[in-house]
Amino acid sequence: MRRLTIAGTAAALTAGGVAAVLLTGGLPAAEGSSTPTATGSTPAPTADITRQTLVDKESHDGTLGYGDTAALTTRLSGTVTYLPAAGATISRGGALYRLDNDPVLLLYGALPAYRNLAPGVEGADVLQFERNLWALGHRGFTVDDEYTSATASAVEDWQDDLGLPETGTIALGRIVYAAGPIRVAARSADPGAAVQPGAELLTTSATTRYATVELDVDDQRLAKKGAKVDVTLPDGKTVTGKITALEATVEEAENPGQEDTTTIAVTVGFDRTPEGLDDAAVEVQFVSAQRENVLTVPVDALLALAEGGYGLQLVDGSTTRVVAVRTGLFADGRVEVTGDGLAEGMKVGVPA
Secondary structure: OOOEOOOOOHHHOOOOOOOOOHOOOOEEEEEEEEOOOOOOOOOOOEEOEEEEEEEEEEEEEEEEEEEOEEEOOOOOOOOEEEEOOOOEEEEEOOOOEEEEOOOEEEOOOOOOOOOOOOOOOOHHHHHHHHHHHHOOOOOOOOOOOOOOOHHHHHHHHHHHHHHHOOOOOOOOOEEEEEOEEEEEEEEEEOOOOOOOOEEEEEEOOOOEEEEEEEEEEEHHHHHOOOHHHHHHHHOOEEEEEEEEEEEEEEEOOOOOOOOOEEEEEEEEEEEOOOOOOOEEEEEEEEEEEEEEEEEEEEEHHHOOOOOOOOOEEEEEOOOEEEEEEEEEEEEEOOOOOOOOOOOOEEEEEEEO
C-alpha cells in the first residue's frame, strides 16, 4: 500500500538557510530571545507570519465503488423473459426479473420471504408484506400481522395491475425483500434461458458509491467514525467525504510462529456522490494532526542555527534580525513557530 505524508520535515531545509544565518554576522541569543542578533539589508523575498489552523494530512490508497455484490437466485422455474440492464436501480414494487413473462418483485424488509401468504396466515412476515402493499397504494385492509380476506382483496387488485392471475395469495418466490433499493451489478443469465430453483440470475449491490480503505492497525488513529476526509478522484478533483463505518479484520498467519495480521476497513460516504465513475482507484487523505490558531511561516523561512535549533530572519523595513524559534507541526509547506516577540503580520526572510 502506498503512503504519502503531506507534512514537511526539518530535513528539507536547504544549505541556503544556514548561509543566511552566517551572512548576518552573528548568532542569535538563547532560544526564544527577542533580542536583535544581527542586522543587514532587507532580504528578498519575504513572507508574512500568519495565524491559522494548521492541518497535517496522511494519504492512503482506496477504492471507489458500490461495495460487495450479492447473488440473486430464483425460487421458481421457467424461461427468463426479462432481466434489467447492469447499472439499473430497482425500487419497491419493481420487477427484478420475469419468468414466463410474470414478474418477480422487490419489496422492502429485513425478513426474507419463506412461505406462501394466504388468508388465515399470521406472523411478522404478514406485517412486513402488508406494510409494502399499503406503501404501493393498495388499501382497504388493516396493516397488522393477520392476512385476512381484506388483505386478499387488495392483493387481487395489485395482481391485476401487474398482469398476474388474481389469486389473492402470494406464492413463495414471487417477492424478494431487500433493505431498500438495489442496483444491478451484472446479469448472471441471458433472456431465453430455462432455469430451475436455485439458479443465479443477477448480482446486486448498494445503489450509492462509497470509498473503502484498508489501514494497518498502527494507523487506526487516523480513522474516527464521523470524521471528514478528502478523496482525490482519478481526474484530479477532490471531494469531501465522511467516515461512516469501521471494521477490524484479522487474517491468520500462514505459518506457525508468525503473527496474525489485523487491518481496519474504513468506509467513506459522500453527501454528494461523485458522478461518472463506477469503480476507480482513489486517494483518501486523513487528518493526522491539527493545530488551531497558531503562528506559521513557510518551511523555507526556517534557518538552521550553528549551535542547533532553528531561527527566523525578521524584517522591519530595511532592518533585519535573527531570532531563535521553536517549531511545532509541519504541514502543507508551512510550520508552526513560537518565540519571544513573534506576532501575526511580521515579515520574515525566505532564503532563495
